[in-house]
Amino acid sequence: MVNIIVDAFGGDNAPDAVIEGSIMAVQNLGIKVTLVGNEKLIHEAAEKNNLSLTGIDIVHAETVIDIHEEPTSILKERKDCSMSVGLGLLRDNKGDAFVSAGSTGALVVGSTFIAKRLKGIKRAALAPLLPAREGYMMLLDGGANTDCRPEMLVQFAVMGSAYMKKVMNISSPRVGLLNIGAEETKGRELEIEAYKLLSEAPVNFVGNIEGRELPFSKCDVLVADGYTGNIALKLYEGMGLYFAGTLKSMLTKNIKTKLGASFLTGEIKDFKKKMDYSEVGGAVLMGISKTVIKAHGSSDAKAFYNAIRQAKECVDKGVTDTISAYIESRKEGEEN
């Protein structure tokens, strides 16, 4: 049975939402969950909310790493935190995947140095799934690596393609390069060089994608350095929040608009669902030897449930194995 290790103390709504989401996962997905964190507090939270922990293992961890702490402290003074202990279990094959809504920086550092990168992968990349007009687009890197080299973007393309193919069932995922124009001469040295490398890589490269095209499903995998990717990711989220807020105040302005809104309930619900990150799970930390999912910091129980479901799918579909096999085949190619 697949066992997902979950950081019970990551995110704004921990541990209550984590526990609730984990229970939903155990009941609905036919998996085991190992919750990591202060055992006493987990039991207290479950009791307070009348939740049964049947089917859930608990592994004690004394402390929690705060999002304001230095990410590298997960390797030193915060070795005993729930995230570090959870990643240790993952490394020791005590589980198949790890889910945390805690500090992104600490998760990147911890995953890289505790659970380790896949052999041959230069850098792990944070890979959120952005809702677009048709389906979802995976963005790599969403912020794990502030500075990137062109060959890293090629690996991001390969890893994103593996996910979209295996988990999202897209037979030949289209890979786009985030850039400021369509022509291959556009961008900085990074993009110009990455364009050349992507053109020769065994991915379905469809060229540069401009900021304006992002919501319109022009590609399935979008690669960028982690600085630009993070700006784009957060702006995407921010615009979603802004429009949702505008729509809400538009519809609740007065009796007349409220009446109008009553005719649109279903459509508004569909749109909200579409833009809701928690529907799809979290961001995958691609390039680690086992599946690691970064759940959103403000995840509720449903979001945790979906992040655990996403982790299980990555395990079931063998995403990391697919990436490994590709890296191996390339290496042989280079040696020949």
Add this chain to the structure above:
Amino acid sequence: MVNIIVDAFGGDNAPDAVIEGSIMAVQNLGIKVTLVGNEKLIHEAAEKNNLSLTGIDIVHAETVIDIHEEPTSILKERKDCSMSVGLGLLRDNKGDAFVSAGSTGALVVGSTFIAKRLKGIKRAALAPLLPAREGYMMLLDGGANTDCRPEMLVQFAVMGSAYMKKVMNISSPRVGLLNIGAEETKGRELEIEAYKLLSEAPVNFVGNIEGRELPFSKCDVLVADGYTGNIALKLYEGMGLYFAGTLKSMLTKNIKTKLGASFLTGEIKDFKKKMDYSEVGGAVLMGISKTVIKAHGSSDAKAFYNAIRQAKECVDKGVTDTISAYIESRKEGEEN
């Protein structure tokens, strides 16, 4: 009387929309307009649309620079294009400002080398105004300089502050640095160094602004390198288009939703107006010795009218003089 030089052959709707917008400007703003472009074609377009060219001067230019041509060709093989001739008139004091909806790249190169930069300004920056929750935010650089140095970002902050103060009447414009986190240690070398310089600069620096915060009016001037700024600008536009499209299909889905929409007509109109770039004018090319406005490529007559109005305001309020005075005062400070 203020005289605005207008490129009659820039943008998708040239020359018809340019002529119509120019006539609106002459009739409503108490200004003169000098239209630059093929004289015969301008007269033919005016005649076809039954428009009188009273109050408008025409200066002939033989050709047009295409957006797919190399920007630097404006200085060489395309010296006779409407944009180049218009910028020459600006340089020769035959007008107070220049408006074009043509190639951004050519406009940056042409403005820099024909009309020239303000003394002491390292680089001109494209400065669009993004609609935000309260009012507008000026983004510099929206794409004129793919690579930037930290001291350029400080000049962008000064130029944007001058505009927001003089034209938008904000007494102490808040300057933000686009970045991937709130702390001053976040970002690349560029942002870390720019943060330090901005903290010491005579602007109202409010710190880093993350992508998520962009629509929520956290600052009045947002500085970034031209690569990141262009990604953000276009994503901002793209998200606006995406939501407008989603809203439209939501409201026109069936009889029930159409009925609901009929109660919301005013609110939807207000929102569209808010998100409509053409309401505010174009992007200012800041740092040139005289006012240059880049109108959006898809500008209609109203957008051209507003871009011309914006150019007049920059002239009336002495935006370039304000920037010059600042650069002079800084230089004296350094010499002392």
